[in-house]
Structure formats: structure tokens, C-alpha cells
Amino acid sequence: MCLKFKVFKIKVLKNKVSIMIKMQQTMRWFGPQDNVTLRDIKQAGAIGIVTALHQIPVGEIWSIEDIKERQQIIREAGLEWSVVESLPVHEEIKRATGAYLQYIENYKISLKNLADCGIKIITYNFMPILDWVRTNHNFINEDGSKALLYNQLAFAYFDVFLLKRPNAENDYSEEEKANALEFGNKLSEEEKALLFKNVLLGLPGSKINFTAEQILSLLDNYAEIDNTKLRENLIYFLSEVAPVAEELGSKLAIHPDDPPFSVLGLPRIVSTEKDIKTILEAVPLNANGLCYCTGSLGADPKNNLEKIIDDCGDRIHFLHLRNTFRESENIFRESAHLEGDTKMEVIIEKLLLLMNKTKVSLPMRPDHGFLHDVDEKTEAYPGYSLVGRLKGLAELRGLEMGIAYKLKN
Structure with a gap:
């Protein structure tokens, strides 16, 4: 079995620190x-x-x-x-x-x-x-663990085509909107609903999501x-x-x-x-x-x-x-x-x-x-x-x- 280790090259300063205060x-x-x-x-x-x-x-x-x-x-x-x-x-x-x-x-x-x-x-x-804000709360790493991810195309699709924020289209170029729409067209209805939920997750520690009506009012x-x-x-x-x-x-x-x-x-x-x-x-x-x-x-x-x-x-x-x-x-x-x-x-x-x-x-x-x-x-x-x-x-x-x-x- 071959184990991979990351090697850190730590720069050693000439002036030593006599008393070390740590975090x-x-x-x-x-x-x-x-x-x-x-x-x-x-x-x-x-x-x-x-x-x-x-x-x-x-x-x-x-x-x-x-x-x-x-x-x-x-x-x-x-x-x-x-x-x-x-x-x-x-x-x-x-x-x-x-x-x-x-x-x-x-x-x-x-x-x-x-x-x-x-x-x-x-x-x-x-x-x-x-x-x-993150667009994906369950990106799957190579080892199967999950991570948070932000995808600007996914967010643009959410903003312009799902939330339909007034004048949102003015914040993106024509190329960005076209790419976002292409991204969104590949999503299932369940995936679109999950994207909506991910973006509008409330405060850390909260299980409550904002609704479209709430966020637009705010x-x-x-x-x-x-x-x-x-x-x-x-x-x-x-x-x-x-x-x-x-x-x-x-x-x-x-x-x-x-x-x-x-x-x-x-x-x-x-x-x-x-x-x-x-x-x-x-x-x-x-x-x-x-x-x-x-x-x-x-x-x-x-x-x-x-x-x-x-x-x-x-x-x-x-x-x-x-x-x-x-x-x-x-x-x-x-x-x-x-x-x-x-x-x-x-x-x-x-x-x-x-x-x-x-x-x-x-x-x-x-x-x-x-x-x-x-x-x-x-x-x-x-x-x-x-x-x-x-x-x-x-x-x-x-x-x-x-x-x-x-x-x-």
C-alpha cells in the first residue's frame, strides 16, 4: 500500500522565538x-x-x-x-x-x-x-466526503431564471446569461428545487430557508x-x-x-x-x-x-x-x-x-x-x-x- 504525504517546506527565521505564544x-x-x-x-x-x-x-x-x-x-x-x-x-x-x-x-x-x-x-x-451563500452543500469529494461549493453559473441561473429578481438580468453579461440558462436546462426539477433551497438557507445554525417572497421583499x-x-x-x-x-x-x-x-x-x-x-x-x-x-x-x-x-x-x-x-x-x-x-x-x-x-x-x-x-x-x-x-x-x-x-x- 502506498501512502501519499503532503510535505510542507517551513521557512525557519534566523531570529529564534524564545517564548512561544500559541493560538x-x-x-x-x-x-x-x-x-x-x-x-x-x-x-x-x-x-x-x-x-x-x-x-x-x-x-x-x-x-x-x-x-x-x-x-x-x-x-x-x-x-x-x-x-x-x-x-x-x-x-x-x-x-x-x-x-x-x-x-x-x-x-x-x-x-x-x-x-x-x-x-x-x-x-x-x-x-x-x-x-x-453556496449553491451546492453536498459536493462529493474523491473519498466520498461532502463539501460546500459555489458555482457562479448556478447562482446566475437561480437569480435570473428561478428567483426572477427584478432587473437581475442587468447584472450579468449576455454570455453569462446564456451559459447560466444552458446550465439550468440540464437540471431536473428536483435539482432546481435543491439549488433554490441551498442559496436561500438562512443564518448559520438555522434550518429555516427564506422563501422567494421573503427574499424579494427584503x-x-x-x-x-x-x-x-x-x-x-x-x-x-x-x-x-x-x-x-x-x-x-x-x-x-x-x-x-x-x-x-x-x-x-x-x-x-x-x-x-x-x-x-x-x-x-x-x-x-x-x-x-x-x-x-x-x-x-x-x-x-x-x-x-x-x-x-x-x-x-x-x-x-x-x-x-x-x-x-x-x-x-x-x-x-x-x-x-x-x-x-x-x-x-x-x-x-x-x-x-x-x-x-x-x-x-x-x-x-x-x-x-x-x-x-x-x-x-x-x-x-x-x-x-x-x-x-x-x-x-x-x-x-x-x-x-x-x-x-x-x-x-
Whole structure:
């Protein structure tokens, strides 16, 4: 039997690191209803939990009582609630309409309540309506495991010919529309229904899909909001909440857009190196920081992931480590954590050097693991199966330990 091993060429720096600060190993947990239990996560080797109070409607205050109740459940399992993901931003804040000022005040109170409970890293995103989009949740790998995939032709077919979004045809070239229609004509009715369901999956951790009527109504609310306006609204939001977080000693970590380009005609403002620089410079407080997601940023080959680490430095507060493989200009899919287009060994080395410079151990979680056969028996969320993430965590921990050893010796 012939086994294939991937060989990493690890660059050894001349200046050795005497004291090595390492990442905090965490995993995401969607709460008591999650099929992946806290016991499972502890046995996987994580020490921290990344979670949120998904049961509280977006915009409402997270009370100290509710926070402590969840915190206690986690502590009883021998773990700590390390990172909030996410404290969601209400759509009226993103649009700066309706009761957005009250929702901002509620957000400040939730930040204070979390800080009072000792939870001070808060992830959020500013993506309108949809948190993330994939067209295929069950791409079959060579070994039979399943991965998430985005196909631009499939999405264009959904947008123009299935959802029939008003004026959607104006967002695509004639060639793109012709290719999308050719793609769609090969699908069965069942495959078309599955594509519709995949694209309109709700928030991570949710089993509820948007309907066509719901999504079209929500899209109407953004008809007059472009990138410039959405960015202005984000900066206003940050100008209000970041000073509060700074005073509390808390860290806000904005998650990049996923995918890092416009979908459904919606604005995108956290997709590129330039976007991130604009956001961090607009509100120059350490509390205004980044969730460094190698998967979301890496899906755009124009993003230089190494440079983002250099440029953002101590404004990186949380790490999502996953990998993607771009099959073509139109298709990217989730890959194994160490085998995609992103050179994870280079990223981890730079992150270790950053942490030892700032003296801060950054929380990290493996993201979007494959769905293996053993997890098919459970209702695992796309990208959030136990075994796939456990495999990713083990690979990342091993790679980190090897690089740390080289840096110290």
C-alpha cells in the first residue's frame, strides 16, 4: 500500500522565538439544540467555545441572565465561552432606517452585559440579508466526503431564471446569461428545487430557508443602498459602538463578506484588502478589528492574505482558518484545511510571529469541515459536522506545533 504525504517546506527565521505564544483552540457550537455536543467538542481537543444566543431576536438586548445561563452550561462541560459569534447587527442599522438608533443603543448594552460576564471578543458581520451563500452543500469529494461549493453559473441561473429578481438580468453579461440558462436546462426539477433551497438557507445554525417572497421583499429594502451608503452606515455604527467596546476592553471583529463579491445585486464592503483598510482607518480604535477568515478572503485570488496580516497587525482579534480551492473562474469549493489554494503553513507562521510580537493569544476555530459518512446520521449543518471540523482542528494544531518548534529551535 502506498501512502501519499503532503510535505510542507517551513521557512525557519534566523531570529529564534524564545517564548512561544500559541493560538487558543476553539470550536463553534450553536447552543443546546446543536447535534454536536459540548462533550464532543471537548473530546475534540478544543478549550474554548464560539457561540451566540440565537434564540434572542436580532436587535434585542442580551441580558446578563441569559448570558450567564449559557456560560454556565459551557462551564459545566469543562469549557469556556471564548468568543461571541455573532452578536448580529439589525438590518435597520445596516440601512440606517426605522429604529436603527435604538438598535445601536441595544447593541451597546449587550456589549456591556457580555463584558460584565467576562466575554470580550465579539464577532459580527455587515452583509445585507444573507450571511453566506453556496449553491451546492453536498459536493462529493474523491473519498466520498461532502463539501460546500459555489458555482457562479448556478447562482446566475437561480437569480435570473428561478428567483426572477427584478432587473437581475442587468447584472450579468449576455454570455453569462446564456451559459447560466444552458446550465439550468440540464437540471431536473428536483435539482432546481435543491439549488433554490441551498442559496436561500438562512443564518448559520438555522434550518429555516427564506422563501422567494421573503427574499424579494427584503431586497426591495436595499434598492437605494449601494456600497458607498452601506459603508457610511457601517462607519457610523462603529463610531458609536467601538468607543464603548474600547472602554470595556472588548474587541469587535468584523467578518469578511462570504463570498467576497456582490450577490443578488446587494452591496459588499468587507471583501478586499482596501475594504478592510478603509474600515479600520475610519474608526482607529483597537476595539475596531477584524475576524481574519482565510476562507472568505481567500475565495478572491486578488486578496493577499499574508499582506492583510502585516497590515492589520493587532487589529486582528479572531481567526477563522479554512481553505478553498478554485476550480475555475466561476467555481470555488471548500477544500481540506491544509490542501487548498491558501498556503496554510505560511499563514500560521505569520500568525505565530504576530502573536509573539503583540503578546496576545488569538482564538482560532477550524471552519467548514467536510461532511463524513459517520456524520450523515445526524442533522449536521453545512460545513459544521463534528468529524470534519475535528480533522481540521487536529491538522491545524499539528501544523502549528511543528512551526512553533522550528521557530524556537
